[in-house]
Amino acid sequence: MSAPPRTRPVRVVIVDDHxxxxxxxxxxxxxxxxxxxxxxxxxxxxxEEAVAVVAxxxxxxxxxDVHLPxxxxxxxxxxxxxxxGPLLAGESAADPPVPPVRFLALSxxxxxxxxxxxxxxxxxGYVTKSISxxxxxxxxxxxxxxxxxxxxxxxxxxxDAFGTGAGEVAAVDEELDRLSAREREVMRLIARGxxxxxxxxxxxxxxxxxxxHVSAVxxxxxxxxxxxxxxxxxxxRLL
Amino acid sequence: xxxxxxxxxxxxxxxxxxxxxxxxxxxxxxxxxxxxMPVKTVRILLVATAFAGGFGxxxxxxxxxxxxxxxxxxxxxxxxxxxxxxxxxxxVPPPFGAAPVPPSGAAPVPPFGAAPVPPFGAAPVPPPAAAPTRGRVDLVAGTLLLAAGVVLLASRSGWPVxxxxxxxxxxxxxxxxxxxxxxxxxxxxxxxxRAGAGTGPAAILRIAGGxxxxxxxxxxxxxxxxxxxxxxxTLAAALAVLAGTGLVLAPWGxxxxxxxxxxxxxxxxxxxxxxxxxxxxxxxxQTLALIQRRSHDPAEVARLARAQERDLRGWLYGxxxxxxxxxxxxxxxxxxxxxxVHGAVVEVVSVGDxxxxxxxxxxxxxxxxxxxxxxxxxxxxxxVYLESGPxxxxxxxxxxxxxxxxxxxxxxxxxxxxxIIGRMERHGGTARLRSDPGKGTEVRLLLPDREEAHS
Numbered sequence: 076m077s078a079p080p081r082t083r084p085v086r087v088v089i090v091d092d093h094x095x096x097x098x099x100x101x102x103x104x105x106x107x108x109x110x111x112x113x114x115x116x117x118x119x120x121x122x123e124e125a126v127a128v129v130a131x132x133x134x135x136x137x138x139x140d141v142h143l144p145x146x147x148x149x150x151x152x153x154x155x156x157x158x159x160g161p162l163l164a165g166e167s168a169a170d171p172p173v174p175p176v177r178f179l180a181l182s183x184x185x186x187x188x189x190x191x192x193x194x195x196x197x198x199x200g201y202v203t204k205s206i207s208x209x210x211x212x213x214x215x216x217x218x219x220x221x222x223x224x225x226x227x228x229x230x231x232x233x234x235d236a237f238g239t240g241a242g243e244v245a246a247v248d249e250e251l252d253r254l255s256a257r258e259r260e261v262m263r264l265i266a267r268g269x270x271x272x273x274x275x276x277x278x279x280x281x282x283x284x285x286x287x288h289v290s291a292v293x294x295x296x297x298x299x300x301x302x303x304x305x306x307x308x309x310x311x312r313l314l
Numbered sequence: 315x316x317x318x319x320x321x322x323x324x325x326x327x328x329x330x331x332x333x334x335x336x337x338x339x340x341x342x343x344x345x346x347x348x349x350x351m352p353v354k355t356v357r358i359l360l361v362a363t364a365f366a367g368g369f370g371x372x373x374x375x376x377x378x379x380x381x382x383x384x385x386x387x388x389x390x391x392x393x394x395x396x397x398x399x400x401x402x403x404x405x406v407p408p409p410f411g412a413a414p415v416p417p418s419g420a421a422p423v424p425p426f427g428a429a430p431v432p433p434f435g436a437a438p439v440p441p442p443a444a445a446p447t448r449g450r451v452d453l454v455a456g457t458l459l460l461a462a463g464v465v466l467l468a469s470r471s472g473w474p475v476x477x478x479x480x481x482x483x484x485x486x487x488x489x490x491x492x493x494x495x496x497x498x499x500x501x502x503x504x505x506x507x508r509a510g511a512g513t514g515p516a517a518i519l520r521i522a523g524g525x526x527x528x529x530x531x532x533x534x535x536x537x538x539x540x541x542x543x544x545x546x547x548t549l550a551a552a553l554a555v556l557a558g559t560g561l562v563l564a565p566w567g568x569x570x571x572x573x574x575x576x577x578x579x580x581x582x583x584x585x586x587x588x589x590x591x592x593x594x595x596x597x598x599x600q601t602l603a604l605i606q607r608r609s610h611d612p613a614e615v616a617r618l619a620r621a622q623e624r625d626l627r628g629w630l631y632g633x634x635x636x637x638x639x640x641x642x643x644x645x646x647x648x649x650x651x652x653x654x655v656h657g658a659v660v661e662v663v664s665v666g667d668x669x670x671x672x673x674x675x676x677x678x679x680x681x682x683x684x685x686x687x688x689x690x691x692x693x694x695x696x697x698v699y700l701e702s703g704p705x706x707x708x709x710x711x712x713x714x715x716x717x718x719x720x721x722x723x724x725x726x727x728x729x730x731x732x733x734i735i736g737r738m739e740r741h742g743g744t745a746r747l748r749s750d751p752g753k754g755t756e757v758r759l760l761l762p763d764r765e766e767a768h769s
Contacts, residue, residue, distance in 0.1 A: 205659075227697060231663030234701070266663045267710045267756070268697030 084114040085219040088132060090125040090155065091140040091181070096204070100138065100181075103208030104215075113215060122146030125155045129162065133176060135219045139198065141182035141189045150189060152180060156196035163197050179218045181206075190232055194296050200224025217271075222286040223293035230265035233292060237301060252301045254292060261288045331381050339378045380520065457487060485534065489527025529556075597625055617657045624650055641674050641707065642667040645700050648682050658689035658696055666702035674707060676741045677761045681709050683733040684757040688713035692755065706762035713756075717749040734759075 087104070089097050097118050107113040117132045119125035122145035129137055137159075143151030155178075156163070162176040180193040180201040190201050199218045202211065203226060214224040225233070237254050254262065257278075264274040271289070275282045329348040331340035342360055346353040364370030461484055533549060601622040608614045642664035649660035668674065681698070688696040692713025699710040730747065734757065738745040743761035 227661060227663050227699070231665050231699070234665040263699070263701070266665070267699040268661075268712045 084108075084111050085136055085215060086114050086116045086132070086134040087215060088117040088119065088125075088128055088134040088137045089115060090119045090128075090137060090143065090152075092120050092142075092144050094120070096140075100211070104212055106208060107212035107215075113212060120144075122151045122154050122158075126158045129155070129159050129176060133162065133173070135174060135177065136215050137176060137178045138181045138215070139178050139193070141180055141193055150192055152182070152198075153192045153196045156193060156198060160197075177218045177221070179214060179224060181211075190229060191236075191296075194293070197297070199293065201229050202226050203228065217286070221290075223289045225262070225265050225289055225292070227266050227268050230262045233296060234259070234262050234266060237295070237299075251295050251299045254295070258288050258292050258295075261285060262292060265289075329377075329381055331378075339374075341374050341377045341381065344381060345377070380523075458484075461487075483531065485531030486528050487531075489524045489529075489531060593629060597629075598622060613657055617654065620657075620659065621650070621654055624653070639669060640667045641670055641678070641702055642700060644670055644678055645681065645698065645709075648678065648685065649696075649698060652682075652685050652689050652696075656686070656689040658692070658694050660685060660689065660696045660698060662698045662700065664700045664702075668702045668707070673741055673761060673764070676737060677707055677709065677743065677759055680734045680737045680743075680745060680759055681711065683730075683737075684711040684759070687730065687734075688715070688755065688757075691715050691718070706760065708761075709759040711757045711759075712754060714754040717751045717753060717755050 089100050091097050091100070097120075101115060104113055104115065108115060116134050117128040119128040122143050124145070125137075125139070125143065137155075139152045139155060141150045141152040143155065145151060146154040148154045148157075159176060159178075163178070164175055178193070178198040180190075180198045181204060182189060182201070183204045194201060199221075200214060200223050202214055202224060206214070206226070217224055233254070237252070260278060261274055264277055265271075269277065271282050271285045275285045278285075329344055331344045332347065333340070336343050337357075342356045343353055345351075346356040349356070360370040360374055362370065363373070529552070533545075533552060536548075601618055605615050605618050608618070642662075645664060646662050649662045652658065653660050670678065681700075685696060685698060688711050692715035695714055697710075697712045699712075701708045735745045735747075738759055738761070741761070742764070743759065745760075746758045747755065748758070749755040
């Protein structure tokens with residue numbers, strides 16, 4: 076991890092409607108909690124509870140299940156994100172500054188609609204529940220540092236959705252509807268199963284640069300109006 | 315039916331009013347397309363008959379009102395012939411021999427013979443499964459001709475023809491045919507509305523038209539010999555009675571309709587639930603039973619759970635129908651097979667897709683070998699990335715195993731050298747191996763498209 080060492084553990088809230096799964100995540104993260112990297116400050120089992128717990132504890136990272144009971148909209152995880160909207164930004168002007176609450180989606184579902192729903196609502200990444208404890212702790216840390224977390228599947232989805240497989244590449248990095256050549260390379264390596272560190276070594280760039288590229292892709296994923304992205308969203312009345 | 319001239323099943327476009335190439339309402343153009351005659355001939359005939367007692371004008375107006383406006387289906391489209399329509403229990407049985415309208419309206423015309431006129435009201439020969447729209451039109455025209463013939467015969471044989479009796483009957487008959495023949499269309503429009511598509515007001519309009527024809531005909535029949543003033547009064551009275559009856563019966567009809575709707579929705583829900591239950595029983599419950607029996611064997615339990623997860627996932631997210639006609643689906647199936655046999659976790663990420671052909675089949679075979687190798691030696695976790703681009707296909711297989719040195723592999727070991735590298739190179743592709751001792755192995759398969767390879 077290239078981020079500066081944190082002075083306090085990352086405060087985490089686990090949101091999932093299955094108690095068994097929540098305790099499973101706790102157990103998986105026990106190592107990171109024991110070493111002082113993470114601290115689990117709350118749990119929630121449905122939309123209402125999640126919104127309340129997040130507002131009360133203001134954690135650094137919320138591990139958010141996509142499909143949650145309660146609330147009015149589907150998927151429920153998206154509603155939690157929308158209703159926690161003001162917290163996502165944080166208050167850098169306040170004294171002391173209030174850090175933003177960041178969300179990492181954690182779900183068994185890898186359907187494209189679910190991915191797009193939570194990412195466009197503001198989640199900083201998406202990992203499936205088959206992730207190992209060590210990887211999950213890394214992902215939480217990374218999200219807490221403001222970076223994005225892409226699993227191979229999410230990277231593949233991004234490449235597909237932005238037409239990169241069909242050879243569409245942005246001429247300038249700022250173009251929202253396509254990936255730049257470098258972003259494409261990074262996404263392809265992640266889709267091939269490379270860790271950020273391995274991507275950095277492969278491309279002769281720093282891990283920080285990899286993180287910058289991934290964050291840029293996340294931003295495009297959230298803001299792009301590419302019809303592949305908006306169509307999924309529109310089908311589920313997400314826009 | 316009397317034996318008819320067997321004629322080859324010719325494709326005849328359904329009678330529609332084409333949107334393009336019409337002069338007034340497209341009736342003549344549509345007729346010409348339908349009958350296979352030049353448009354000019356049809357127009358001349360129409361005009362000529364218009365002077366002969368106004369028949370042409372009536373026919374034109376009538377067809378204008380009755381024939382739906384649509385794009386003319388291309389003549390060379392028999393490939394899109396719908397399969398013979400299964401008898402649908404839900405559709406209204408078409409009375410008066412009106413044939414069910416095939417869904418696409420572009421059905422081929424079965425050898426229906428020269429469409430001899432069936433006696434009015436009697437069912438014609440049971441039409442072959444897919445009776446075309448044309449059948450209906452033939453029927454109408456036939457009825458007209460038959461009626462005309464009967465009148466002619468009657469007048470010839472000295473029986474005094476009373477137009478006052480004959481005309482109303484004809485109108486009633488025509489109205490009934492129109493209304494009944496449209497039932498199919500209304501039924502379909504309702505389904506389309508359910509599915510979120512637009513409504514079909516034209517069909518309802520036509521039913522209304524048919525109904526008013528029937529009413530008009532009946533009135534003419536009843537009020538024969540009464541003058542105009544009385545007629546209008548009678549008409550008003552009849553309408554008032556109809557409206558009153560409708561008003562009284564409306565709530566009842568509405569409730570019936572709603573009950574029917576609810577019942578249908580309930581049946582659909584029930585069917586879906588039964589479907590889910592059946593699937594869960596066949597898959598998840600069976601696997602859980604197996605897992606309980608094999609609980610002493612962790613590897614086997616993991617394998618079963620993984621296979622079941624994959625199956626359920628495919629079912630839930632609509633990837634159940636994994637046919638092997640596309641590359642991505644084939645790779646997914648391949649990964650599933652390796653998972654089942656070797657107990658490794660194979661994650662597949664596919665970008666783009668293309669159909670499997672002879673060349674991609676080669677890539678698949680090499681990929682399969684690479685995945686098998688990775689599953690055997692790679693420490694249980696394999697990552698497959700497949701990208702189908704416009705210039706070719708590229709695939710990566712990565713594992714986190716101990717890695718190995720290709721040069722150290724003896725020549726007689728066919729696995730990597732022959733099955734992967736040799737195979738790819740024989741077909742204009744490349745295969746590259748990269749192995750970091752301790753970090754894992756990655757196989758890269760590249761298959762450029764032929765044009766690219768030759769340029």
